[in-house]
Amino acid sequence: MLSVTKCLLSTVVVLTVQLPVGTPISSHASAEELDWWEIDNSVARQLVTEEKNLVDWASELLQSEPKTPRAAIIKIDICMRAALDDEASDALQTLRRLNPDVSLHLLNGIYHQATDDHKAWDVARVLVETFAPQIHDFSLDNRLLQHYRAGDQPLWTDEQLIAWLDARVESVRAYDQAATDRKGPDDDGQWDTHFEPTRPIDFWRRLRLQQLAEMGRASAELKKLEAAVRVEPKNASLSIEYLKSLDTVRFIESQAMPKSLNWMAKVCRPAQATDQRTIASLLVGLQQPVPAEAFLRRAIETNVTADELMRLYGGGQGVGMPVERGRIFFAVTLLEELAACLLKLGKADESQAVMVKAAEMRQNNDLPLNLHLSGMVQAASGAHVIEGRIREQEPENRDDPKYWRKRATYFRGRGEVKEQESALRRGLELCKPAGPTRGKGKADMRRWLLGDLTRFLIQQDRHAEAVKLLLSEMKEAPADSASSEGAARSMAFDLAKYVNTNQDVLWGWLSRREEWGHTEERLLWRMLQAARPQSLDAHCTHAEQLALADDADASRAATLGWVLNRIKQTQRSVRSLVHAAKKTTDNDVRRKANFTLLESYLALKDWRKADAIFGLANARLTSSETPQWLGRIATIAAVQGDHEDAMRIWRRVANCSLRNRQLVEDLSKQGLRQPLLTYYATIQRRLPTAKLATIVE
Numbered sequence: 001m002l003s004v005t006k007c008l009l010s011t012v013v014v015l016t017v018q019l020p021v022g023t024p025i026s027s028h029a030s031a032e033e034l035d036w037w038e039i040d041n042s043v044a045r046q047l048v049t050e051e052k053n054l055v056d057w058a059s060e061l062l063q064s065e066p067k068t069p070r071a072a073i074i075k076i077d078i079c080m081r082a083a084l085d086d087e088a089s090d091a092l093q094t095l096r097r098l099n100p101d102v103s104l105h106l107l108n109g110i111y112h113q114a115t116d117d118h119k120a121w122d123v124a125r126v127l128v129e130t131f132a133p134q135i136h137d138f139s140l141d142n143r144l145l146q147h148y149r150a151g152d153q154p155l156w157t158d159e160q161l162i163a164w165l166d167a168r169v170e171s172v173r174a175y176d177q178a179a180t181d182r183k184g185p186d187d188d189g190q191w192d193t194h195f196e197p198t199r200p201i202d203f204w205r206r207l208r209l210q211q212l213a214e215m216g217r218a219s220a221e222l223k224k225l226e227a228a229v230r231v232e233p234k235n236a237s238l239s240i241e242y243l244k245s246l247d248t249v250r251f252i253e254s255q256a257m258p259k260s261l262n263w264m265a266k267v268c269r270p271a272q273a274t275d276q277r278t279i280a281s282l283l284v285g286l287q288q289p290v291p292a293e294a295f296l297r298r299a300i301e302t303n304v305t306a307d308e309l310m311r312l313y314g315g316g317q318g319v320g321m322p323v324e325r326g327r328i329f330f331a332v333t334l335l336e337e338l339a340a341c342l343l344k345l346g347k348a349d350e351s352q353a354v355m356v357k358a359a360e361m362r363q364n365n366d367l368p369l370n371l372h373l374s375g376m377v378q379a380a381s382g383a384h385v386i387e388g389r390i391r392e393q394e395p396e397n398r399d400d401p402k403y404w405r406k407r408a409t410y411f412r413g414r415g416e417v418k419e420q421e422s423a424l425r426r427g428l429e430l431c432k433p434a435g436p437t438r439g440k441g442k443a444d445m446r447r448w449l450l451g452d453l454t455r456f457l458i459q460q461d462r463h464a465e466a467v468k469l470l471l472s473e474m475k476e477a478p479a480d481s482a483s484s485e486g487a488a489r490s491m492a493f494d495l496a497k498y499v500n501t502n503q504d505v506l507w508g509w510l511s512r513r514e515e516w517g518h519t520e521e522r523l524l525w526r527m528l529q530a531a532r533p534q535s536l537d538a539h540c541t542h543a544e545q546l547a548l549a550d551d552a553d554a555s556r557a558a559t560l561g562w563v564l565n566r567i568k569q570t571q572r573s574v575r576s577l578v579h580a581a582k583k584t585t586d587n588d589v590r591r592k593a594n595f596t597l598l599e600s601y602l603a604l605k606d607w608r609k610a611d612a613i614f615g616l617a618n619a620r621l622t623s624s625e626t627p628q629w630l631g632r633i634a635t636i637a638a639v640q641g642d643h644e645d646a647m648r649i650w651r652r653v654a655n656c657s658l659r660n661r662q663l664v665e666d667l668s669k670q671g672l673r674q675p676l677l678t679y680y681a682t683i684q685r686r687l688p689t690a691k692l693a694t695i696v697e
Contacts, residue, residue: 034069034102036109043077044623047656048630054655055686058082066091069099076110080118081657083690088114089126096130107131108138115143117624118659132168133175136203141210158215165208172201202241206248213252222249222256233267236275243282250286261286265294273302274312277334280341289344296338304330328365332358336370339377352381359386371406375413386410401427401445408452417460424453433477433484444482454490467491467498471505479512485519492522499526501539511546516559525563540569547576554584558593565596570603581616595620598629607636611649627656631663638670647675658683661695668696 046052058078066072072095079088092110095102107127114124124144128135148156156164198206212218225242232238243261250257261283270276276299283292306323309330313321321329335358342351355377362369374386390407397403404427411419431446450473457466473487488509491499499506506527513520524543531539543563547556561577564570577600580593598617601610610633618626630653638646650667653660664676673696680696 034073034099034106036073036106036113039070039073040077040109040113040623043074043081044626044656047081048618048626048652050652050655054078054082054658055683058084058687062087066094066098069095069102072098073106073110076123077113080114080120080123081659082687083118083120083658083692083695084687085120085122085691086689088120088123092123092127092130101134102131104134104137107134111138111143113624115147118657119661120659121147129168129171132204133172133200136198136200138203140207145211161211162208165204165211169201169204169208172204176201202244205241206245209245210248210252213249213256216253218249218253219256222246222258226258229264230267234269234271236270236272236279239264239268239270239279240275240282243279243286246286247282260290261288262291265291268295271302272308273299273304273330273334274308276302277337280337284337284341284344289341293338293341293345296334296341300331300334300338328361329367332361332365332367335361336373340373343377343380348377348380348382351377352383352385356385359389369406369410371410372413375410375415377413379414379416387414399430401430401449403427404430405445405449405452417456421453421456424449424456428453431483433473433481435478436480436482436485444486446481446483447486450483450486451490454487454494458494463495463498467495470495471503474509475505479509480514484509488523489519492519492526496526499523500530501527501535503527507542507546510543515553515555516547517555520556521559521562524559525566528563528567536569540564540572544576548579554580554586554593555589556580557583558589558596561593561600562596565600565603570600573600574604591617591619602629602632602636605636605640607633607640607642607645610636611645623656627653627660627663630656631660631666635663635666635670638667638672643670643672643675646670646672650676651679654679658690658692659695664696 047054058081061075061078062084066075072091075091076088076095079085079091111124111127114120114127121144125148128138128140128144145161148154149161209218209221212221222242222245225238225245229235229238229242246257264279264283268279270279276295280292280295280299283289283295304327309321309323309326312330313326335354339351339355339358342348342354355374359369359374361367369386371386371390378384378386387410390410393403404423408420408423408427411417411423428446428449431449433446434444450469454466454469457463457469470487470491474484474491477484477487488506491506501507506523510516510520510524516524528536528539528543543560546552547560557576557580561573561575561580564573564576574597577593577597581590581597584590584593594613594616598610598613601607601613614630614633618629621629630649634646634649634653637643637649646667650663650672653663658680667673668676677696680692684690684692
């Protein structure tokens with residue numbers, strides 16, 4: 001591992017050498033789409049099948065500089081697996097030179113592989129330093145920073161951590177400034193503070209502030225941010241950043257928080273309506289409704305521009321909401337947010353008036369009513385304006401279940417449970433069970449209403465009634481209907497403790513389902529979990545009769561095998577799983593059965609069968625999981641004294657990654673320390689710079 005001094009010195013190098021400061025984000029776009037998971041999975045497949053030898057591959061890659069971004073990524077991957085951290089770090093800088101605009105998704109993949117799988121902390125640090133101007137959503141505090149800060153004697157002191165973060169902020173600021181200097185007159189830039197994801201500069205500032213808060217040192221920083229807002233009261237970005245910074249700090253160092261932000265309503269004067277709304281929303285989140293009201297009222301009075309609406313809702317080139325429609329929707333949204341804010345302030349009558357105005361605007365422009373908000377406001381104000389309108393619509397909508405569902409939503413907002421329940425039950429009565437819904441966004445109204453009523457009964461602690469409702473649906477509705485499946489799902493997930501094996505309705509429903517998927521799996525699992533020990537065998541036999549019948553779909557056997565594995569009926573699970581794997585013509589079912597078989601063989605300590613099926617089961621494993629599962633097979637073989645086979649399997653693991661320290665320790669305890677020492681000594685001679693010293697000690 002690099003020393004702390006070297007870590008901090010490398011920061012200076014990153015600032016002065018690694019970053020092509022000012023390079024426009026779009027100027028080095030790669031001709032090919034770079035996907036870390038696709039590249040890594042390809043590498044892993046070649047290694048686990050021993051099509052490629054890791055050490056040979058690494059040696060080959062060390063002989064030349066990558067010429068393409070893809071080649072650089074492969075080199076990073078191979079070098080991390082071979083514990084060649086310095087070389088992987090060099091390849092990261094090569095990648096930056098070849099393609100400075102690699103995606104955040106790809107960077108995240110490399111980062112997580114470095115931290116989670118290989119513990120290649122210096123590689124992860126160099127990646128973050130090198131690509132800091134592109135990072136705006138990274139889990140640094142619970143991985144990289146935790147590594148350098150953990151323990152009684154952390155690798156970095158408070159001062160060193162803040163210095164490192166300061167360097168990142170400065171590198172991003174320099175990058176952004178150079179990019180601004182190079183912008184053309186018609187270039188709006190890559191980032192927009194209010195409509196895009198968090199900018200890298202804001203990400204780094206907030207991360208720095210978060211760390212200061214954890215040290216109890218955020219107060220001075222917040223005062224600086226407040227002062228900047230006061231100096232430039234029209235600068236919306238400063239106000240928004242200040243409020244987001246407060247949100248970052250408030251749960252960490254609460255004593256650093258100001259007691260009131262009312263001054264902002266008097267001082268701040270952002271020009272755009274969307275900025276005023278953003279500030280108001282942040283103030284509401286910070287429990288500051290007084291200044292939030294002022295900003296919402298200003299936003300209502302300010303003319304929102306077409307450019308703002310385009311950014312907010314889209315609408316360009318036939319995509320998104322048309323501008324004028326967006327203008328109406330924005331106006332309605334502001335009114336409703338003001339109504340909610342007034343409600344927090346205890347101004348129920350004012351809230352009522354604003355809410356009615358928003359409702360009229362919705363009605364006049366053919367927008368659906370916000371019935372939940374209407375109910376909340378009118379419950380507080382005592383008014384019944386919207387309720388009156390809803391009741392007026394009943395004669396022409398009395399047979400429309402959608403109307404009754406909306407009506408229930410209104411009364412839920414008012415807190416009138418009897419009216420809410422009555423509306424839900426009336427809507428449910430009007431819906432006939434329909435077949436399974438197909439297609440994105442499709443939904444069955446009976447399933448929706450059944451779910452609404454079930455949740456209502458659960459919230460009212462009327463669990464027995466909810467169970468009765470669901471069992472009735474499962475018994476009476478066709479088994480392939482969406483509402484019937486929804487009822488089974490609610491039983492399995494929402495009312496699991498009320499599931500037992502003596503409910504004939506549940507067995508009957510399972511027998512009528514041609515294929516068993518996730519819902520059936522969870523329901524059957526809950527049923528067998530609830531069985532008494534003396535009756536479990538009989539219930540398992542009943543399930544086997546349903547799953548292993550000659551005319552039964554193979555998905556039933558695969559599902560039953562998984563359930564038996566989970567309830568520790570491991571030996572019994574093998575029969576169902578083997579049956580499913582042989583009978584099915586569905587690749588997904590086959591993969592599920594084979595993988596669960598692998599789990600069962602490992603639980604039974606039958607390493608030979610686990611080894612034999614591994615090639616089939618591996619299809620469900622990620623590149624990170626493959627060596628872990630192979631390692632379990634090798635460990636069982638070693639424990640049973642089959643050392644030669646254990647080393648054979650171990651070599652497959654090592655061909656995926658040389659960094660499996662825990663597995664090396666486990667095998668060493670089983671008498672394999674010497675052959676492992678010999679193995680690593682051979683590797684070290686071939687790869688002199690590999691960091692293998694801590695793997696075998």
